[in-house]
Amino acid sequence: MSEVVLEGRNLVRDYHVGGGLFSSGRVVHAVKNVSFKVEKGKTLAIVGESGCGKSTLARIITMIDAPTSGDLLIDGDKVDIVKDGLTPEMRRKVQIVFQNPYGSLNPRQKIGDVLGEPLLVNTAMPAAERRDRAMQMLLKVGLGPEHFSRYPHMFSGGQRQRIAIARALMLNPRLLVLDEPVSALDLSVQAQVLNLLADLQDEFDLTYVFISHDLSVVRYIADDVMVMYFGEAVEYGSRERVFSDPRHDYTKTLFAATPRADVESIKARLARRAA
Amino acid sequence: MHLLEIENLVVEFETAAGPFRAVDGVSLHVDEGEVLAIVGESGSGKSVSMLAVMGLLPWTAKVSADAMRFAGRDLLSLTASQRRKIIGKDIAMIFQEPVASLNPCFTVGFQIEEVLRVHMGLDGKARRARAIELLNDVGIPDPEQRLGVFPHQMSGGQCQRVMIAIAIACNPKLLIADEPTTALDVTIQKQILDLLMNLQIETGMGMIMITHNMGVVAETADRVVVQYKGRKMEEADVLSLFEAPKHNYTKALLAALPDRATGDRLPTISSIFNEDVDGGAPA
Ligand SMILES: Nc1ncnc2c1ncn2[C@@H]1O[C@H](COP(=O)(O)OP(=O)(O)OP(=O)(O)O)[C@@H](O)[C@H]1O
Ligand SMILES: Nc1ncnc2c1ncn2[C@@H]1O[C@H](COP(=O)(O)OP(=O)(O)OP(=O)(O)O)[C@@H](O)[C@H]1O
Ligand SMILES: [Mg+2]
Ligand SMILES: [Mg+2]
Numbered sequence: 001m002s003e004v005v006l007e008g009r010n011l012v013r014d015y016h017v018g019g020g021l022f023s024s025g026r027v028v029h030a031v032k033n034v035s036f037k038v039e040k041g042k043t044l045a046i047v048g049e050s051g052c053g054k055s056t057l058a059r060i061i062t063m064i065d066a067p068t069s070g071d072l073l074i075d076g077d078k079v080d081i082v083k084d085g086l087t088p089e090m091r092r093k094v095q096i097v098f099q100n101p102y103g104s105l106n107p108r109q110k111i112g113d114v115l116g117e118p119l120l121v122n123t124a125m126p127a128a129e130r131r132d133r134a135m136q137m138l139l140k141v142g143l144g145p146e147h148f149s150r151y152p153h154m155f156s157g158g159q160r161q162r163i164a165i166a167r168a169l170m171l172n173p174r175l176l177v178l179d180e181p182v183s184a185l186d187l188s189v190q191a192q193v194l195n196l197l198a199d200l201q202d203e204f205d206l207t208y209v210f211i212s213h214d215l216s217v218v219r220y221i222a223d224d225v226m227v228m229y230f231g232e233a234v235e236y237g238s239r240e241r242v243f244s245d246p247r248h249d250y251t252k253t254l255f256a257a258t259p260r261a262d263v264e265s266i267k268a269r270l271a272r273r274a275a
Numbered sequence: 276m277h278l279l280e281i282e283n284l285v286v287e288f289e290t291a292a293g294p295f296r297a298v299d300g301v302s303l304h305v306d307e308g309e310v311l312a313i314v315g316e317s318g319s320g321k322s323v324s325m326l327a328v329m330g331l332l333p334w335t336a337k338v339s340a341d342a343m344r345f346a347g348r349d350l351l352s353l354t355a356s357q358r359r360k361i362i363g364k365d366i367a368m369i370f371q372e373p374v375a376s377l378n379p380c381f382t383v384g385f386q387i388e389e390v391l392r393v394h395m396g397l398d399g400k401a402r403r404a405r406a407i408e409l410l411n412d413v414g415i416p417d418p419e420q421r422l423g424v425f426p427h428q429m430s431g432g433q434c435q436r437v438m439i440a441i442a443i444a445c446n447p448k449l450l451i452a453d454e455p456t457t458a459l460d461v462t463i464q465k466q467i468l469d470l471l472m473n474l475q476i477e478t479g480m481g482m483i484m485i486t487h488n489m490g491v492v493a494e495t496a497d498r499v500v501v502q503y504k505g506r507k508m509e510e511a512d513v514l515s516l517f518e519a520p521k522h523n524y525t526k527a528l529l530a531a532l533p534d535r536a537t538g539d540r541l542p543t544i545s546s547i548f549n550e551d552v553d554g555g556a557p558a
Contacts, residue, residue, distance in 0.1 A: 049463060050431075180458060
């Protein structure tokens with residue numbers, strides 16, 4: 001039997017909002033009783049409507065945020081960040097690529113330093129080697145040597161996204177959580193990044209949790225698919241099963257709403273527009 | 276007269292390694308009631324050229340153009356106060372990185388109501404009602420409750436929709452939408468595209484849709500400009516582009532759709548498109 005790297009058991013996360021001058025506040029149930037298992041070297045894709053709790057779940061898995069209730073297990077060990085804190089070992093093992101890359105990059109740090117920092121903080125690697133590693137990674141995600149000493153604001157949206165991916169990969173994590181990692185990327189770079197992720201997975205047996213709303217991407221990258229809807233996992237199964245036999249109405253709607261890029265559909269739309 | 280007309284736009288940035296030309300002689304125009312899509316690879320100058328139109332580039336940017344006119348007015352020679360009257364009202368932009376574009380210190384409601392106050396002169400009650408209506412239009416549940424939350428209490432896609440609400444709040448004549456649906460699943464994307472297209476038909480606004488999603492292009496655009504490394508590679512009406520893409524880069528762009536993947540790796544643009552052979556001349 002293969003190893004289970006990540007397991008969630010009945011995870012719940014509530015947020016309390018409001019409580020201002022005129023209202024008493026209320027509770028948002030962002031994640032409701034979600035369970036899953038991911039084996040080593042596999043990819044679990046999470047899809048779902050905007051606001052359904054995907055990023056919240058990502059923060060729980062990467063131990064940034066604690067669940068309101070339920071258990072998170074990494075390599076079979078129960079994790080409780082509230083009680084035990086987070087060991088450097090754990091921090092290295094699990095990395096996240098955030099949904100908004102700009103907010104997660106320090107504006108005063110050059111890209112070379114952004115990439116070298118995880119090595120500086122977590123290893124005793126000499127500066128020259130850190131530099132080499134950072135440069136290699138920069139090239140791997142399709143950026144150039146000339147970008148090494150630029151600041152985050154000097155990049156386009158898609159370039160910043162690749163920097164965030166590069167940074168997460170610097171420490172050779174075991175589990176990588178990617179929150180909409182390719183949604184801001186044009187198709188060529190998207191293909192490059194997806195291929196890179198697939199290569200790394202083959203090479204290092206990396207485990208991915210891949211959050212995306214793009215079904216064609218999910219179909220390409222996932223082993224298992226979980227569909228969330230209003231905080232609940234309404235569908236969970238192998239990629240083949242979910243794509244060939246979607247059971248929940250929301251999954252079916254999701255398939256039906258995918259934009260059509262064939263010539264006949266364009267003709268039909270233009271005809272409607274002219275009418 | 277075109278609604279927006281840009282001729283030979285060049286943008287250069289000062290960098291440590293010398294000047295860097297991000298936009299290299301782009302010309303384009305949009306008419307009232309028209310949707311122009313700009314597609315092109317990451318870093319090809321799509322956002323920078325539109326930020327130049329908005330006058331929102333940092334001081335390290337040097338902008339020049341033979342012409343840049345909005346409804347006949349020269350945008351290059353506007354004074355700061357003339358510009359403030361147009362930007363955000365007649366020309367509005369949905370920015371590419373919604374979370375970074377919202378102010379983390381103010382509630383969502385305040386940020387929407389502020390543009391209504393500045394540009395529409397609505398009173399407090401009318402502003403609030405309109406803000407609720409806008410949040411409802413962009414599909415945010417419990418809009419009344421949500422007025423009081425801060426951006427970090429919203430999901431990525433919710434922030435993006437708040438940005439959209441702000442951009443359409445003042446019924447702009449030209450809406451520049453920079454990757455407006457990247458954070459949205461297809462069901463909400465459809466709702467947002469329908470909203471924008473209906474608004475566009477109702478008000479006759481012109482729209483520039485920057486996107487890398489060829490599905491979005493297929494569902495919205497009248498005309499398409501394909502950009503590569505700061506230059507315009509191809510321009511065509513939407514049907515011709517999909518039916519018979521002329522430039523190899525455009526062909527490569529269509530072939531890179533994950534739907535069309537064969538084998539266990541995706542084709543990348545560089546595996547189809549040879550820059551040395553194809554890259555030189557703009558269309
Ligand atoms: N810090 C917070 N305080 C209060 N509510 C929050 C907070 N963070 C998220 N929420 C709410 O919890 C719900 C789930 O948010 P989450 O960010 O997990 O959604 P998501 O599935 O990632 O959506 P998207 O696809 O738009 O990024 C949303 O309704 C959101 O408004
Ligand atoms: N302030 C700046 N200083 C230096 N270079 C910059 C600056 N802002 C942008 N650039 C560069 O200009 C080029 C064009 O950037 P732009 O943001 O227009 O790309 P884009 O076509 O919108 O790409 P994406 O699809 O990734 O958003 C990029 O190579 C970027 O690195
Ligand atoms: Mg999210
Ligand atoms: Mg951009």
